[in-house]
Amino acid sequence: MSNHAHSAPAPLGGSLVTSLTKTMALLILIAGAVLVVRLVLGIGSVTNVNDGYTWGIWVVYDVMVGSAFACGGYSVALLVYIFNKGEYHPLVRPALLGSLFGYTLAGVSVIIDLGRYWNTWHIFTPGWAQINSVMFEVATCISLYVVVMWIEFSPVFMEKFNKDELRKKLGRWMFLFIALGALLPSMHQSSLGSMLIVLGTQLNPLWQSLLIPVFYLLTAISVGYAIVIFESTVSAIGFKRPFELGILAKLSKVMWGVILVYLVVRVADLVVRGAVGEAFKPNIMALMFWIEMAFFVVPAVLLAKASNRRRPDKLFLSAACMMTGTFLLRINSYLVGYETGDGWNYFPSLAEMGLTIGIIAIEILGYVVLVRLLPVLPKHEAAVK
């Protein structure tokens, strides 16, 4: 495959103090206040989690959904470096930056949610580390991946600060970090699903399956593409840049393929396990299952038509549906479909949501600031390809 001529990434420039960044800063301050209360008075003082639903949105949204939404870097890297599709190269850096923030902050959220956070290091320390625990694998893998991503992203800083020597040296080893960057998310994104297996019959058969790791992995990959489409659309509008239709149309076709595989495996699994009947019971779990499935079916139908793949609005809609479906699969399997005993309820409190929103705000603020200061987005007056 020959070289693709790409415009080199360049800092976007522009003002850092805008109404957007100011709003984000305010949301971060609110989250900071929630954090202080949590540290002083305990997790129950700000959240609604209880012994029936001990993992609330700080885990299920911030980590399960948050890290899936941070799979843009992984999914694009798979295409560019593993399938050798160089034409997607301009997407690598922005996607990686989004992932970097998503994953780093998912890690921060976990630590905030750990009741005895000062012992966190036990997970990685022989004598404590319990390798039969799926959580051990998830924690180790995610931590390694965060490190790998910072290394993958470091050339951006080196470019900015003219450390060419260092950059060349690192370049020689980049293949290794790229390979790790493809391996580690495949491991932990599937394991985020495997963590459900030990719950056994506490989880409704609509989600309790030995294939749940495969569902988590396939949706993580496809939502990675959805996020790239989503981010590109939003930054095209927000930063008034041309919409990279050509490349995104192609990407959406890849996403479409993965969604199809997912749907086939998901339905076949329900049929083989004889769990289809659960979907027709008059309860909230069955309803939520249908809503979840609908959000995967819509993009599968929309993107089947080539003309839709060339329409920014349809692309955006498909990406948004794909994200919602991925969100629902995780919320449903960890919260809606889970029942440990009678009489438990959970809905996040305002303060609890405040912290989650603050974390999202850090991601947005960080992204905006870094693309303005560092060479991340392709220099682009040129052309809409």
Add this chain to the structure above:
Amino acid sequence: MSMDRRQFLKGVLAGGAVAATAAPAPAEARGNLTMPPKAMGLLYDGTLCIGCKACVSACKESNGLPPEFSTEDHMWDTPLDISGKTKNIIKMYKDGTGEVKDREKDGYAFMKHSCLHCVDPSCVSACPVSAMRKNPETGVVTYDPHDCIGCRYCVLACPFDVPRFQYDKAFPQIVKCELCSHLASPDNHTRFEYSACAQVCPTGATIFGPTDELMAEAKRRLALKPGTDYMVPRGKLGGGDWQMAKAANYVPQVYGEKELGGTQVLKLSAVPFDKLGYRDLPERSFASISETMQHSLYGYLIAPVVVLGGLVVAAKHSLRDQDEDQE
């Protein structure tokens, strides 16, 4: 992209996909763990329980746990469930008029809820830092706050909703019954010598002893003709303290004999167990299913290393092809 290279890449990905989805190889399948040699436990017979809750209060005393209030005046320790302050509870089932004890319809019944000390515990399998451990000799499932990170995966994983967390503390712990194993230590300054709940039980509804002997005792009761008089041991098996009782019309099942590969705390009842919060459960432990899955994917890290090798080759090719970052 030449044809063989494409095929190679497909091979890599197919390999990864197979590794990621492979059905557990039989050689690596982990079956249920088995009963430890000197397994200790409790036998709770709901038909003997009078609901006095002496065991609830003794459990608090033995474990130094604070009272928990559910009435207006905050005068009595009145826990409604096990919690961050309570390791043991007696719950009441009531149907309709609630006239007759141990009757499902228009009757009532009692059930003790505390850790079952599973033979193959989900909490131990889930815990990432070995804070939950199963004693290899006695099988008692213990918790050490010094190890714990407070992730609460054990709370999520336990099929009996036993481990509870202190949501109201800045430095919280998990709270669960450890079969009073702390009483065996030389600095036991309490009035208890073994499981406090069993030691104080006035009717022999809760007794302490080796699990195999408790099982034999449970089977003996199940074999009795309802209404016949029999002798109930009190406190612990072999303690020499007996009392007369009438055999109940038992549900013909020892809860904990088969459930998830068995538990060391066993239960008898005259009202179906699922009415008392104890669900029907399969014989294969959830921990063994989860660990089989995990080991067949990550055993000795073989699969990840093989996949990584393929990915390295692919990444090198792509980088060369795309000639990026070389100058």
